[in-house]
Amino acid sequence: MIKVQSLHQTFLLGKKNNQTELNVLKDISFEVKKGDIAVITGRSGSGKSTLLNLIGGFMKPTHGRIFIDGTEVTSFSxxxxxxxxxxxxxxxxxxxxxxxTMTAYENIELPLVLKGVAEKKREELTNQTLGRVGLIDYKNHYPSELSGGQQQRVSIARALVIEPPIILADEPTGSLDSETEKEILDFIQSLNQKYGITFVIITHDNEVASIGHQQIHLHDGEVLKGDIAI
Incomplete structure (x- = not known):
């Protein structure tokens, strides 16, 4: 489903005539199988967020290639x-x-609007997704009127509504208490098992890491082999 080949990411620091190179990722290679939960772990500054941004297409790698569902995406504009x-x-x-300023319903509907989906179909998909995350009774509530766990469920529903084969998650429980964290992790696992969605999650939390079928450990921009403490 996701294949990363010899990925390097370098940033230039300083003024134009006096720049230094910061090597954030160094020769990263791995594969994530369809339907797996892959967890990318590592301390702050290890390159986790940069790697997720590269997979999500928010920046281009200095070198290397990324394939998603068989398509090389590194050459995309x-x-x-x-x-x-x-x-x-x-x-x-x-x-x-x-x-x-948007209700739960409107936040979830937004990707469908951007995708150009017709209004009737948007209504059907948005309500269906609200049901999947157990928030149909909260559809007209604004984020400020929801608990942290409910807000994260809206965020998950927004990701789900386009029915993607892949979901990328950036510290998805980092703002939640331990009880709500367990609820959200259980929910992610149920989505993975029921719908076969492939997840790539970055975290420094052992509880989050424990749900992964695969763990990719980063240290100073490199993949470490074997199990290590996060």
């Missing part, structure tokens, strides 16, 4: 990747990234 994301990739964020 920004517009081409934006179109590809709307068909193939959903996102879950640590701080939910919900629009505060």
């Amino acid at each position: 920004e517009g081409e990747f934006a179109d590809f994301r709307l068909q193939h990739i959903g996102f879950i964020f640590q701080n939910f990234q919900l629009i505060p």
